[in-house]
Amino acid sequence: MAASPPVAVIMGSQSDWATMRHAAETLDALGIPYESRIVSAHRTPDRLVAFAKGAKAAGVRVVIAGAGGAAHLPGMAAAMTPLPVFGVPVESKALSGQDSLLSIVQMPAGIPVGTLAIGRAGAVNAALLAAAVLALTDDALAGRLDAWRARQSAAVAEHPDTSAS
Numbered sequence: 001m002a003a004s005p006p007v008a009v010i011m012g013s014q015s016d017w018a019t020m021r022h023a024a025e026t027l028d029a030l031g032i033p034y035e036s037r038i039v040s041a042h043r044t045p046d047r048l049v050a051f052a053k054g055a056k057a058a059g060v061r062v063v064i065a066g067a068g069g070a071a072h073l074p075g076m077a078a079a080m081t082p083l084p085v086f087g088v089p090v091e092s093k094a095l096s097g098q099d100s101l102l103s104i105v106q107m108p109a110g111i112p113v114g115t116l117a118i119g120r121a122g123a124v125n126a127a128l129l130a131a132a133v134l135a136l137t138d139d140a141l142a143g144r145l146d147a148w149r150a151r152q153s154a155a156v157a158e159h160p161d162t163s164a165s
């Protein structure tokens with residue numbers, strides 16, 4: 001029996017939460033259950049293996065993985081699960097997340113990681129992509145996703161506020 005929610009938001013460190021919380025908040029806004037976990041490819045490799053090998057059987061359908069620096073986590077997770085994995089490059093202090101981006105995006109052919117933008121935009125969009133995947137087989141969620149996008153469109157002013165700096 002599936003015990004896990006359909007989305008797993010994993011990250012390499014507590015320090016990634018400041019970025020990954022934007023994925024969590026987006027999933028909340030769409031009413032998608034998820035679990036968030038710290039799973040470090042470097043510091044907790046056994047936890048990573050257990051998570052990735054067991055995720056599908058546990059009921060996870062999409063994995064969102066955020067990491068920074070030498071960001072092996074999304075690729076290693078993808079190597080051990082057939083589930084779709086969306087990678088979020090966390091902005092690193094040393095190289096502004098370019099190291100994270102290149103570590104995640106340059107997967108050799110055969111093990112894909114859907115790589116998003118560095119930082120908050122990537123975290124939000126990873127959640128929206130997870131929603132789009134789940135919405136393929138969930139009409140109620142598809143409706144919520146359409147409504148979310150319509151609200152976003154409605155919130156964009158047609159003309160700029162020229163008094164703003």
Ligand code: RP5
Pocket residue numbers: 011012013014015016040041042066067068069070090
């Ligand atoms: C990576 O190292 C994590 O994903 C994090 O982005 C980075 C730094 O981790 P901390 O030193 O802040 O724990 O594994």
